[in-house]
Amino acid sequence: MTSRPRDGGLPGAVAAEWTKLWSLRSTWWTLAGAFALCGLMTSILATDTVHDNTNELTQDDPGVLVTSDLVVAAIDIVQFVVLGLAILTITGEYATGSIRTTLQAVPPRGRVLAAKAAVVTAVVFPLGVLLGLTGTAVASVLMGEWGRTTLAQTLGDSLAIGAYLALISVFMLGVGALLRSTAATLTLSFLLLMALPMLLTNAGVPLVRHVGDALPSAAGRYFMNGEDSPYAPAAGLAILVAWAVAATVAARTSMRRRDA
Amino acid sequence: MIELRELTKRYGDKTAVHDLTLTVEPGKITGFLGPNGAGKSTTMRMILGLDRPTSGTALIDGRPYAAFPHPLREVGALLDAKALHPGRSARAHLVALARSNGIPTARVDEALETVGLAAVARRRAGTFSLGMGQRLGIAGALLGDPRVLLFDEPVNGLDPDGVLWVRRLMRTLAAEGRTVFVSSHLMSEMELTADRLVVIGKGRLIADAPVAEVIARSSRNAVRLRSPRADLLPPHLPDADIRRTGPDTLTISGVPIERLGMLCHELGVPVLELSPQAASLEEAYMELTGGSVEYGVRGKADAR
Numbered sequence: 001m002t003s004r005p006r007d008g009g010l011p012g013a014v015a016a017e018w019t020k021l022w023s024l025r026s027t028w029w030t031l032a033g034a035f036a037l038c039g040l041m042t043s044i045l046a047t048d049t050v051h052d053n054t055n056e057l058t059q060d061d062p063g064v065l066v067t068s069d070l071v072v073a074a075i076d077i078v079q080f081v082v083l084g085l086a087i088l089t090i091t092g093e094y095a096t097g098s099i100r101t102t103l104q105a106v107p108p109r110g111r112v113l114a115a116k117a118a119v120v121t122a123v124v125f126p127l128g129v130l131l132g133l134t135g136t137a138v139a140s141v142l143m144g145e146w147g148r149t150t151l152a153q154t155l156g157d158s159l160a161i162g163a164y165l166a167l168i169s170v171f172m173l174g175v176g177a178l179l180r181s182t183a184a185t186l187t188l189s190f191l192l193l194m195a196l197p198m199l200l201t202n203a204g205v206p207l208v209r210h211v212g213d214a215l216p217s218a219a220g221r222y223f224m225n226g227e228d229s230p231y232a233p234a235a236g237l238a239i240l241v242a243w244a245v246a247a248t249v250a251a252r253t254s255m256r257r258r259d260a
Numbered sequence: 261m262i263e264l265r266e267l268t269k270r271y272g273d274k275t276a277v278h279d280l281t282l283t284v285e286p287g288k289i290t291g292f293l294g295p296n297g298a299g300k301s302t303t304m305r306m307i308l309g310l311d312r313p314t315s316g317t318a319l320i321d322g323r324p325y326a327a328f329p330h331p332l333r334e335v336g337a338l339l340d341a342k343a344l345h346p347g348r349s350a351r352a353h354l355v356a357l358a359r360s361n362g363i364p365t366a367r368v369d370e371a372l373e374t375v376g377l378a379a380v381a382r383r384r385a386g387t388f389s390l391g392m393g394q395r396l397g398i399a400g401a402l403l404g405d406p407r408v409l410l411f412d413e414p415v416n417g418l419d420p421d422g423v424l425w426v427r428r429l430m431r432t433l434a435a436e437g438r439t440v441f442v443s444s445h446l447m448s449e450m451e452l453t454a455d456r457l458v459v460i461g462k463g464r465l466i467a468d469a470p471v472a473e474v475i476a477r478s479s480r481n482a483v484r485l486r487s488p489r490a491d492l493l494p495p496h497l498p499d500a501d502i503r504r505t506g507p508d509t510l511t512i513s514g515v516p517i518e519r520l521g522m523l524c525h526e527l528g529v530p531v532l533e534l535s536p537q538a539a540s541l542e543e544a545y546m547e548l549t550g551g552s553v554e555y556g557v558r559g560k561a562d563a564r
């Protein structure tokens with residue numbers, strides 16, 4: 001992607017977005033932050049597990065856990081750092097006015113969104129996989145005998161984390177293009193990914209629970225962590241893809257209609 | 261060539277551009293003139309497909325902007341020098357633009373050289389002065405070697421050297437046969453650069469003519485009359501705009517100099533001086549836009 005595209009088009013737009021992403025210091029800070037927070041969260045969860053297993057109380061013992069499951073749990077928090085990166089690729093341009101320069105260079109709105117989604121995916125998917133692997137490594141060291149680590153499980157969970165983060169990032173990228181404001185988009189991501197699932201999945205009314213299960217965060221959790229879920233992991237993945245596609249299509253319609 | 265046909269833009273119930281029809285031709289500099297809020301920037305944004313016209317069309321070489329596969333190679337534009345990410349270096353900003361349109365990155369260094377920013381190419385754009393930002397915006401406009409160029413208030417924030425440089429650059433671009441459309445709210449600036457003037461006020465076309473014609477048509481093309489008995493004249497000139505500009509001097513506009521000469525003869529007024537006073541472009545402009553100042557304290561601005 002560093003070679004010179006001779007012909008613009010979608011490859012050119014992708015190359016431009018790639019250049020823009022890596023020429024901002026904030027990108028590097030965000031990546032470092034994601035690793036730091038993931039390490040911190042898994043360390044806390046791992047030492048908690050060890051503590052609960054070794055204290056006097058026996059009724060709180062979780063027993064031996066799959067280490068990569070702890071990382072999946074940590075992603076609940078870590079995802080917001082990663083989402084910050086994805087959201088800023090669009091809301092940062094609206095905030096600075098540079099969206100106009102972007103659209104001057106690449107007028108088709110769909111192409112701009114596709115290019116941004118491609119770059120976000122190309123960065124966030126490997127990032128998620130690496131977070132999964134390093135997080136598991138940290139957890140397995142800290143958990144010792146209380147952690148169970150198999151290569152297959154670790155790889156599977158890490159790939160799932162990468163896929164979840166990439167899809168949820170593309171979804172929030174679309175939401176960012178709809179709302180255009182960094183603060184509004186981040187707030188909505190908290191509501192949608194943290195607050196709302198907690199409210200809905202604990203609801204007594206089945207219909208409300210079903211709605212809660214269809215939210216992107218719930219779909220992601222069932223996809224990454226198959227236990228006691230109402231549907232198969234593959235269905236979770238499909239629901240996530242549907243959210244990402246829907247947000248991107250809505251964003252394209254909005255960008256076509258509204259003034260830049 | 262840029263063609264606007266009945267171009268109209270409303271924001272809510274505010275009409276920013278009203279029924280604008282005009283053609284901007286290649287090979288010359290067309291000045292786009294109007295007071296602040298007249299609708300210049302809005303028009304340029306519509307030409308570039310950034311704002312959707314409420315009605316009407318804006319075409320470049322017969323096509324809407326969005327129809328160009330590599331728009332930066334066809335149309336270069338500096339709209340807002342601040343429309344870039346402050347955290348990105350000048351060079352990275354241009355490299356991204358070049359990549360998006362399949363422009364060789366070697367052009368980036370050429371463009372930086374042209375605008376005199378080569379030495380600060382790796383500095384973050386956020387640390388640039390307004391003038392440096394303008395230069396970077398101009399580098400972006402020149403990047404794709406386009407045949408059509410739009411500049412929105414390009415000399416804003418430039419030092420006198422920079423202003424001269426921009427003028428010379430626009431001259432060169434027009435002499436190369438390119439279409440140059442440049443906006444300003446200052447007539448004095450356009451007087452020195454433009455070949456043709458498009459004047460708008462409150463979103464409406466006021467004048468579209470060669471610079472010389474705009475001046476010639478001005479009713480401020482007055483006649484100066486010096487006579488010890490000058491006071492005899494005004495009662496005979498009910499339609500004229502007459503100002504006393506000296507103890508025995510009147511400046512009269514709206515009346516041909518020939519009629520004044522005859523009138524003096526008929527009234528037996530001794531004439532010490534009778535001379536045409538060409539209006540300055542600035543005066544012609546004030547007169548044209550006097551009734552259409554959006555944010556002005558000028559008395560003529562209509563109170564609506």
Ligand SMILES: Nc1ncnc2c1ncn2[C@@H]1O[C@H](COP(=O)(O)OP(=O)(O)O)[C@@H](O)[C@H]1O
Nearest residue numbers: 271274276294295296297298299300301302303
């Ligand atoms: N996005 C917008 N929303 C609402 N009003 C706008 C918008 N952009 C411009 N206007 C209004 O349209 C008019 C023309 O503005 P503009 O094109 O910026 O004028 P100029 O560039 O000639 O100074 C002004 O009254 C301005 O307030």
Ligand SMILES: [Mg+2]
Nearest residue numbers: 300301302412
């Ligand atoms: Mg303006």
